[in-house]
Amino acid sequence: MAGGGRLAVRESGPEGAPPVVLVHGWAQTGAVWGDLPGFRCYAVDLRGHGESDDFGDYRDSAAWAADLRAVLGHTGPATVVGWSYGGLVIADYLRFHGTADVTALVLAGAITEIGRGRRGGETGPVMRAALPGAITDDEVLAEFCRAMAPGLPESTVGELTAAAVSVGPKVRGKLFRRDVGSADVLTAVDVPTLVVHGAEDRVVAPAAAEYSAALIPGAELSLYPDTAHAPFLERPEQFAHDLARVAR
Numbered sequence: 001m002a003g004g005g006r007l008a009v010r011e012s013g014p015e016g017a018p019p020v021v022l023v024h025g026w027a028q029t030g031a032v033w034g035d036l037p038g039f040r041c042y043a044v045d046l047r048g049h050g051e052s053d054d055f056g057d058y059r060d061s062a063a064w065a066a067d068l069r070a071v072l073g074h075t076g077p078a079t080v081v082g083w084s085y086g087g088l089v090i091a092d093y094l095r096f097h098g099t100a101d102v103t104a105l106v107l108a109g110a111i112t113e114i115g116r117g118r119r120g121g122e123t124g125p126v127m128r129a130a131l132p133g134a135i136t137d138d139e140v141l142a143e144f145c146r147a148m149a150p151g152l153p154e155s156t157v158g159e160l161t162a163a164a165v166s167v168g169p170k171v172r173g174k175l176f177r178r179d180v181g182s183a184d185v186l187t188a189v190d191v192p193t194l195v196v197h198g199a200e201d202r203v204v205a206p207a208a209a210e211y212s213a214a215l216i217p218g219a220e221l222s223l224y225p226d227t228a229h230a231p232f233l234e235r236p237e238q239f240a241h242d243l244a245r246v247a248r
Contacts, residue, residue: 005055007067008045009074015040018247019075023068024049025084025109027134027141027164027172032083033232036240039247042075044068046089048171050163058174064092072101079247081106083232084204085175087212088114088121091182094189103248105193105216108239109204109229112186112212115179119211120186124202126229135173138165148203149228156233186215193219194246196239198227220246 010030022033022043029050030043045052047067056063068089072078080102082090087110093102113120126147133140145161152160193216197209206223213221222242224231232239 005047005053007047007053007070008051009071010043010045011041012043013038013040018244019078020243020247021068021071021075021078021080023080023082023086023089025086026175027167028084028160029163029166031163032160032230034236036232036243038240038244042071042078044071046086048174049167054168054171058171059178061092061095061178061180064089065096068093069097077101077103077248079104079106079243081108081243082110083108084110084229086110087112088180088182091120091180091185094185095182099189099191102191104191104246105189106196106243106246107193107209107212108196108231109198109201109209110195110212111204111208112182113180113208114176115181118179118181120182120208122205122208122211124205126202127204131176132173135176136169141165141172149198149230149234151228152230152233183215186212187217189216189219192246192248194242195219195221196231196242197221197223198229198231198234199223199225200227201229203229 017040020039033043048054087107091112111121130144142161195213213219
């Protein structure tokens with residue numbers, strides 16, 4: 001339970017392996033992460049997504065922070081990984097709780113800010129072309145899923161699309177009705193941090209990753225060549241190797 005609603009968390013991997021909390025992106029679910037061998041994985045469905053309830057104020061950073069706080073209360077200290085919008089949820093958590101129960105951070109194709117002119121939320125042409133149509137039009141949303149990482153197998157694209165259209169237009173829209181800066185939050189991070197981003201990401205611009213990595217003390221920036229918006233799906237072995245280097 002978090003803020004009056006239920007959050008679904010998919011648990012996988014061997015007990016005793018390094019615990020990793022996985023926070024998905026806009027209009028997806030925790031299922032997007034698939035298997036990450038060698039880790040005890042806790043893949044949350046964000047509020048309004050997947051099997052979690054639709055509840056609360058989607059514009060409130062404190063609400064998102066409370067959601068992740070509830071997950072970490074269940075898992076105990078863990079490495080926290082955020083993809084795309086999941087990076088913003090992590091920033092919300094850091095704003096209210098610092099790095100309590102966070103042993104390391106991984107930002108993957110992630111934003112850490114949102115709103116006009118926010119450098120940590122700079123988008124690319126695929127995202128700009130999709131909005132606002134993808135909020136209410138499932139066909140536009142499906143095209144967005146195809147374009148986010150063009151090299152993925154059709155079966156994977158089908159799974160991404162099915163997850164996306166399962167999220168209602170109301171929720172899709174509410175996630176964008178925010179204006180959040182995070183520079184002060186990022187400069188206060190005091191745990192090992194890896195920023196992974198596709199060099200060819202046309203959803204979240206690589207400049208957003210460069211911005212976050214420059215502000216987080218000691219952060220490592222890894223730009224994957226020939227990779228678009230889903231590095232953990234496009235380069236799974238490399239991503240798992242990099243995750244293993246920082247997971248605590």
